[in-house]
Amino acid sequence: MASFEEPTFAAACATRPILDQLANKWSVMILSVLCERPQRFNVVRRRLEGITQKALTQALRRLERNGLVRRRVIADSPVAVEYSITSLGRSLQQSFQAVYQWAMDHCAELEKAQRDFDSRHLGETIDHEDEAG
Amino acid sequence: MASFEEPTFAAACATRPILDQLANKWSVMILSVLCERPQRFNVVRRRLEGITQKALTQALRRLERNGLVRRRVIADSPVAVEYSITSLGRSLQQSFQAVYQWAMDHCAELEKAQRDFDSRHLGETIDHEDEAG
DNA sequence: CCGTATCCTAAATGATACTG
DNA sequence: CAGTATCATTTAGGATACGG
Numbered sequence: 001m002a003s004f005e006e007p008t009f010a011a012a013c014a015t016r017p018i019l020d021q022l023a024n025k026w027s028v029m030i031l032s033v034l035c036e037r038p039q040r041f042n043v044v045r046r047r048l049e050g051i052t053q054k055a056l057t058q059a060l061r062r063l064e065r066n067g068l069v070r071r072r073v074i075a076d077s078p079v080a081v082e083y084s085i086t087s088l089g090r091s092l093q094q095s096f097q098a099v100y101q102w103a104m105d106h107c108a109e110l111e112k113a114q115r116d117f118d119s120r121h122l123g124e125t126i127d128h129e130d131e132a133g
Numbered sequence: 134m135a136s137f138e139e140p141t142f143a144a145a146c147a148t149r150p151i152l153d154q155l156a157n158k159w160s161v162m163i164l165s166v167l168c169e170r171p172q173r174f175n176v177v178r179r180r181l182e183g184i185t186q187k188a189l190t191q192a193l194r195r196l197e198r199n200g201l202v203r204r205r206v207i208a209d210s211p212v213a214v215e216y217s218i219t220s221l222g223r224s225l226q227q228s229f230q231a232v233y234q235w236a237m238d239h240c241a242e243l244e245k246a247q248r249d250f251d252s253r254h255l256g257e258t259i260d261h262e263d264e265a266g
Numbered sequence: 267c268c269g270t271a272t273c274c275t276a277a278a279t280g281a282t283a284c285t286g
Numbered sequence: 287c288a289g290t291a292t293c294a295t296t297t298a299g300g301a302t303a304c305g306g
Contacts, residue, residue, distance in 0.1 A: 007182040009162045015236040018243055019158040023232065025149075028156055029142045041268060049140040052300060057269065067246025078267040079306075088242060095231040099156065102228045103148040109221060110151055113200025174288055185280060190289065211287045212286075 021066065022092070026051060026059045028100055031085060031093040034069060038084035068092060154199065155225070159184060159192045161233055164218060164226040167202060171217035201225060 009016070021027075026048070033039065033047050045056050060083060063069040068089030074080045085093065103110075142149070154160075159181070166172065166180050178189050193216060196202040201222030207213045218226065236243075 006180075008166055008180040009182060011183040014240040014244070015233065016158075018236040018240055019161060019233070022236075023156055023158045023161055025152040025156045028152060033141055047139075047141040049142060050144040053269075054301095055299070058298095065247055065250040066243050067250070073268095075267090077306090079269080081268060088239065088246070091239070092232075092235055095228070095235045098228040098231055099225075100148065100152070102225055103151040103155075106221065106224070107147040107151055110199050111147070113221070114198055117198040117200070186289075187281095188279075191278095206288095208287090210286085212289080214288060 018066075021062055022068075026055060027063060028096045030056075030059055030063060031068065031089055031096055032100065034083055034085040035090060035093045038072075038082045041081050041083065044083060063089065151199075154195055155201075159188065160196060161229045163189075163192055163196060164201065164222055164229055165233065167216055167218040168223060168226045171205075171215045174214050174216065177216065196222065 029048050030044065033044055039047075041056070041060075044060075045051060045053065048056065051059075060069060060071070064071050068086055070084050070086055072082045072084065074082050162181050163177065166177055172180075174189070174193075177193075178184060178186065181189065184192075193202060193204070197204050201219055203217050203219055205215045205217065207215050
């Protein structure tokens with residue numbers, strides 16, 4: 001059973017860069033949107049409220065580089081670009097969907113837990129900037 | 134079925150802060166480690182190679198605040214603190230586990246996709262600083 | 267329309283020192 | 287041991303302007 005003191009998640013583990021790149025909120029949302037159907041850049045942009053063009057471009061390129069999303073130019077003037085999910089991307093999206101579903105199922109519990117935690121820690125320097133203003 | 138132009142992931146959606154806080158690599162790894170058994174701070178630290186004390190403290194407090202992890206002081210001098218996963222945390226870990234399993238199953242495919250992408254984009258200004266040196 | 271490039275600011279990160 | 291605090295540096299993020 002080994003010593004239990006050797007790292008479980010070694011820095012050199014091949015999954016590290018994968019989690020680094022893909023375990024973030026925009027990837028979850030983008031794959032979810034593209035999973036429905038191929039869509040154009042600005043359509044995706046409008047459906048992910050709050051994302052900037054720069055952030056979307058970066059996220060899409062990262063997903064494309066990992067083979068999860070395909071980029072296709074469908075016209076030349078004005079340029080139209082359609083993004084679609086690959087089968088590899090679709091398989092990841094299923095796992096992501098479970099995380100997203102969990103978040104939907106448990107958001108009330110989480111919000112309560114946060115309120116309880118915060119009231120237990122009154123007066124301490126916690127910076128929880130909620131937009132609940 | 135609606136206009137398909139309204140945002141799917143509205144900024145005010147209750148799941149947004151959840152994804153913001155929990156959809157990151159350290160949360161995935163920490164819950165995975167704590168899922169085995171309750172463990173002390175520095176044990177967790179050693180098993181997550183590359184994490185700093187500061188990052189671990191912050192991540193643990195965030196998980197604690199969301200009710201996914203429980204913190205328990207088990208001695209006074211020298212201080213010993215044990216972290217354990219809650220049942221809520223365990224339910225999330227199951228979804229995370231699917232993501233982690235996916236990463237393990239597909240890391241070869243992903244690495245190949247990246248190589249292909251990079252060779253297709255030779256000469257462009259992509260800054261992919263791999264540690265493959 | 268779909269980006270890239272630049273600039274600027276805000277936030278995350280890392281190293282170090284210190285406390286109970 | 288398990289943190290907190292501070293500071294320096296890096297990185298991410300947003301706004302804007304511009305190009306194919």
